[in-house]
Amino acid sequence: METLLKIKNLKIDYAVRGGTLSAVNNVSLDIKPKEIFAFLGESGCGKSTLSLAIMRLLMDRNTSVSGEIEFKGTNLLTLSNHEMNSVRGRQIGMIFQNPLDSLNPVYRSGTQVYEALTLDKVTRQQAWSKVLQLYQDVKIPDAERRMKSFPNEMSGGMRQRVMIAMMLSRNPELLIADEPTTALDVTTEAQILNIMRSLRDQYGTAILVITHNLGIVAEIADRVGVMYAGELVEMGDVNTIFENPLHPYTKALMKALPRQSKNVGRISTIEGTVPRIIGEYNGCRFANRCPFAVDICGSKTPTMREITTGHFVSCHREEIL
Numbered sequence: 474m475e476t477l478l479k480i481k482n483l484k485i486d487y488a489v490r491g492g493t494l495s496a497v498n499n500v501s502l503d504i505k506p507k508e509i510f511a512f513l514g515e516s517g518c519g520k521s522t523l524s525l526a527i528m529r530l531l532m533d534r535n536t537s538v539s540g541e542i543e544f545k546g547t548n549l550l551t552l553s554n555h556e557m558n559s560v561r562g563r564q565i566g567m568i569f570q571n572p573l574d575s576l577n578p579v580y581r582s583g584t585q586v587y588e589a590l591t592l593d594k595v596t597r598q599q600a601w602s603k604v605l606q607l608y609q610d611v612k613i614p615d616a617e618r619r620m621k622s623f624p625n626e627m628s629g630g631m632r633q634r635v636m637i638a639m640m641l642s643r644n645p646e647l648l649i650a651d652e653p654t655t656a657l658d659v660t661t662e663a664q665i666l667n668i669m670r671s672l673r674d675q676y677g678t679a680i681l682v683i684t685h686n687l688g689i690v691a692e693i694a695d696r697v698g699v700m701y702a703g704e705l706v707e708m709g710d711v712n713t714i715f716e717n718p719l720h721p722y723t724k725a726l727m728k729a730l731p732r733q734s735k736n737v738g739r740i741s742t743i744e745g746t747v748p749r750i751i752g753e754y755n756g757c758r759f760a761n762r763c764p765f766a767v768d769i770c771g772s773k774t775p776t777m778r779e780i781t782t783g784h785f786v787s788c789h790r791e792e793i794l
């Protein structure tokens with residue numbers, strides 16, 4: 474199958490006091506049309522940096538980005554701001570953790586979706602009936618009345634549905650969802666994940682979901698990339714990763730298997746924290762937390778290897794054995 478998004482050797486550094494912080498390093502991956510791909514990782518491992526880079530929403534001032542982010546064959550990093558504006562929203566949509574940040578409190582929710590729709594050439598009537606259709610597609614009960622509600626009259630889950638409807642109104646081929654359910658309770662979270670999956674089936678939208686929650690990955694993803702300290706350490710089909718994790722970090726994550734509760738399945742079982750890598754670094758970034766670390770792990774950066782078809786891992790043990 475063709476590739477929708479192809480990331481090649483992506484490297485993102487932030488200028489910080491004391492040097493450059495390596496937030497994303499040497500990340501390569503492909504996302505196919507209609508696929509749901511999950512980035513999994515602890516806080517600070519570079520998930521949001523990666524998604525903002527795809528949308529070209531990082532501040533230029535203190536950020537350096539190298540590598541390629543190809544969307545349907547075009548390197549987004551080389552587009553002018555004007556060209557990028559037409560990709561944003563129309564071809565790649567994004568929803569965030571807190572929909573209140575993106576919704577305007579002074580306009581009725583339906584009006585905001587309507588406004589997004591009328592960016593294209595449609596009549597008023599077509600646009601309003603499409604708003605209604607979208608509200609129904611994202612399963613907002615009593616849609617006609619809800620279109621007239623203001624954002625602060627809606628629950629967090631309803632607001633996230635409005636955001637998803639707004640994104641869908643532009644009919645993007647890729648939806649990036651950065652921690653879309655973190656602010657929601659478990660039941661609402663399950664509903665939103667269900668909606669996202671059925672929208673993929675109905676609209677064919679590929680989804681890149683960013684999460685620190687293993688339960689969400691199990692629930693929604695086709696494939697998963699495990700991030701650690703800015704690097705992809707393992708990638709594969711969701712079943713492969715859950716049944717046969719190879720990287721010691723992924724293995725440690727799996728010890729906190731997803732259950733019903735929102736707190737179980739979070740990454741809390743590994744001692745220590747994700748290191749902030751300042752400047753050049755040779756070695757495995759996980760070495761100081763790894764129970765299997767040997768000498769080479771502290772001095773040589775491991776490379777990604779394909780162990781079985783589609784299952785990639787970056788660990789010296791896989792290179793030695």
Ligand SMILES: Nc1ncnc2c1ncn2[C@@H]1O[C@H](COP(=O)(O)OP(=O)(O)OP(=O)(O)O)[C@@H](O)[C@H]1O
Nearest residue numbers: 487489494496515516517518519520521522523749
């Ligand atoms: N604008 C910035 N300037 C400097 N450092 C930054 C900036 N934004 C993020 N960072 C740092 O880059 C690293 C990656 O941050 P990022 O927000 O991408 O992680 P994340 O995986 O999304 O974390 P979280 O789960 O907390 O959202 C962190 O060490 C963070 O402190």
Ligand code: NI
Nearest residue numbers: 520521522651
């Ligand atoms: Ni984040």
